[in-house]
Amino acid sequence: MKKIEAIIKPFKLDDVKEALSEIGIYGMTVTEVNGYGRQKGHKEIYRGAEYVVDFVPKIKIEIVVSDERAAETIDTVRNAANTGKIGDGKIFVIPVEQVIRVRTGETGTEAL
């Protein structure tokens, strides 16, 4: 199993969710995160006062899928989150040792 962790632009969340549900993936964890990366923050001026945004708001989604579905999931996320511009984000793929469903105790892909 693989955990796919994607950092995307906030306004792309709906697109990604929709694209994933089209390939039958409904479960994911979504977190609002702040990024510090190549796409730097910026400042705005209002009435002479500077308002600095030193990080960039991003969304992190986490999905765990079976090995067979990993490639397809990654492609789907990538396509849906792509605007072709800086700051589109990154996708991390991490091997998952075990998954256990708390309620039933099922393990492995059964528990996904």
Next chain:
Amino acid sequence: MDKTNTNILIKKREALIEQFLSGNEPDFLEKHSLILDEYIFTVFEESITARKMTVSGNAFAIIALGGYGRKEQCIHSDIDLLILFDKAVPPEVEAFVQELLYPLWDTRFEVGYAVRNIAECLQMAFERFDVLTTILDARFICGASLIYSSFIEKFRTELSTKHLKGTLNYLFEHGEKRHFDFGDSTYLISPDLKSGFGGLRDYHTLLWYAKIKSDIKTRRDLEYYGFLSHFEYTTLVESLSDIWKIRNFLHYITKRKCDTLHFEYQADLAGLLGYRSRKRQPDVERFLGDLHTRMDFLKQIHQITFEDIFGSFRLKKDSDDSRPTKTEGLVIKKRRLYFSNTVVILQKPDLLIKIFLESGRRKIPLSIEARRVVSEFLHLVDDDLKKDRSCIKIFNKIMGLSHWEFNVLNVMLVTGILGKFIPEFTFIINKIQYNHYHLFPVDKHSIRCVQIINSFKEPGDSIMGTLYSSVLKEVRNKNILLFAALLHDIGKSDPAKEHSKTGAGIAKPIFERFGYNPTEISDAVFLIENHLVLIKTATRRDISDEETAVYLANKIVKIRLLRMLYLLTVADSQATGPKAWNEWTENLLKDLFLKTMGILKKGELASKKAQRLIDKKKNEILKFMDDPGDKNETEMLLESMSRRYLVYIPAQDIAEHIHLFRNLNDKNFIWQISKDGGSDFRTVTICGKDVPGFYSKVAGVFFLNGLDIIGSQAYSLGKDHVLDIFTIKPPKDRLFETQKWEKTEADLIQALQDDHFLDNALGRIPRTLMVSSGKTPEPNTVRIDNETSSFFTIIEVFTYDFPGLLFSVTNALYRSRTNVNVAMVATKVDQVIDIFYVKSLDNDSKIETEQELEKIKTAILMSLPQIKAKEKNNEKN
């Protein structure tokens, strides 16, 4: 160990719980306490160890403390016991504790106990507040009653002679701390039934206060000793019995002492408590609505208590005499507002509203009596009063006085007068939205919004506080904003429909009734109808795209509306709960606000005039299009084009550009060369894929082929394409003009493939330029404006014209890793002003650091030839 007693206890308790669950046990708490008493009594009676201790002169009392002492024992409440000796504590007590408590622990009762003598107890009571309050609730169970009574007597004497003030102080401070730690329970998604604001602790505090002041024995005494009126007492009993019932069920389903009404239990509890869904409202929402009402009452109880404690510090000499206020018919007694008599209300019904203004201004609460009077005289609020100008004026002032610590609007709501004055408001009263997102019932949420906007008056010490307060300062008509905030969710009375739209419809007649002028009404209605627009755009659209801000600017049109909408959005989100508001959202929203403000202030792309112009053009463009069948597609294409382009390019040209764009297909670029009607100039229109350096390369190949650019504009076309327009002097050799264009086109293909194709051409840029203007020539100047636009760094270049100028400058920009998104190049005689809107190639946003800006400036200046005057004599000037 003999388990008979424990078994009896368990059986009796189970039977009692059974009885409670079936709904036939109104006195559960007391009976539960008595069953425990019986157990303790029996064990004590049967205990040989206890008898031995008594005989040997070590008699002791067993005392119930805390909730058990008050006989308010819920299913899984702790059992707090005190084993009290007169003087010495004998070692045998250990064995007795084992007899008494081990069986309870074994059967999983939560029992806490202390073994002390009177002196220790007294010392601890006045050192530790939590010990003191448990002792206030102490109740004798069995053993030596004399020890109990002598202890209590000493405790009371010490309390009244030495510790009264300190204890009251404790009570006050602990109340404040508790509210700070637990928050307002009525407004939490998982309210704490015990410790939160509006929780049982508020009632305990009143009880403790009464016990400290007057040594009352039972809850009933609260009324007899005048701490509460009869009306208040009966409401308190009703509220308590409801909350205890909920708490008991909560203990029952969680199988432990759980006082936090977690979200996931709420639906189950609603069912257990016998709530049924009705057409418009699910059972759980009705359950929570009732609970909120109960907790609201306990909050009032808390307020009364604290006012009393506070008063007992401050107003020692306070008599029962009342003082008049500036408003005739209202008096102040013991820091509470009263009506001087009820007859006066019949004569002047506007007092029912005036009392709230007085209260808000002086920050003196209405007495409970006055609240009741208001509730009972509601029928006096008739149509005349609702339209009465002076009443409306007063109401407007009240909205501005609604603060977190002292919320007059809330009191108006609770007494029912708000609903009477604005009948439309009643439909959202106690309207709960049962989900993780909305913490508050709609009515409370709306009032909170008003209160939050008022709080922006103080900037606080955060940078965002400064922003909110400076925006609010610029809002001229704060009443409109506050009133719109109060009514922004009024559409939620009808859950089926889109509430912003419905709400605007419901609110309009209210504003009219209040006598606002047409502009004010349309502003307020706009705010309600669009109160979700900013937050939705901030979270769902690409806010780094200028078009997003332009789109919003066009929707909002007026700066004053944007300011109000921003504050309303912030207040609305803050008032919704932590899921709707955090630093993350706050930043997105601020960014969007400032960007949209930038667009609106500049007015270039989002004025009414600009909008009219574009609408007119769109119609014309469709007429210019050859093929009317593609109307929809054309409209979509026009939507995706930048506003700047639509504002500046004539309709007929746009129609031609669309044609060009359609023929681009998968080519890198396509161009069209036309002769201007009147002049001899050629216009080259290029549509291409947006790649870094595109604009510079086009300028480069023109220079390479000796084509002299006299003007140019560059725009982005949708997300991925560009449209550049060049005005070119006719080639010198007109015979072979076609061949010249063909060669240039071939060069551009090469240049786009090979990034260094134009390096040689760069070498042919002149290093010095002789200017014969007759005056001392102006030096080359580069100005950078990083404030006008939130999206682009604007670079202005002033110089004299020379062949290859545009290429030279844009190449410098490209090599400094910037992309030209918009360009306006114009030549006046030999003076040139070039304006470029650029973004960094590295992060697709404007250039932020001073060093980078300086680097770009230097690069441009280096790319320009030195300017020298032609005539020698002029050089000296």
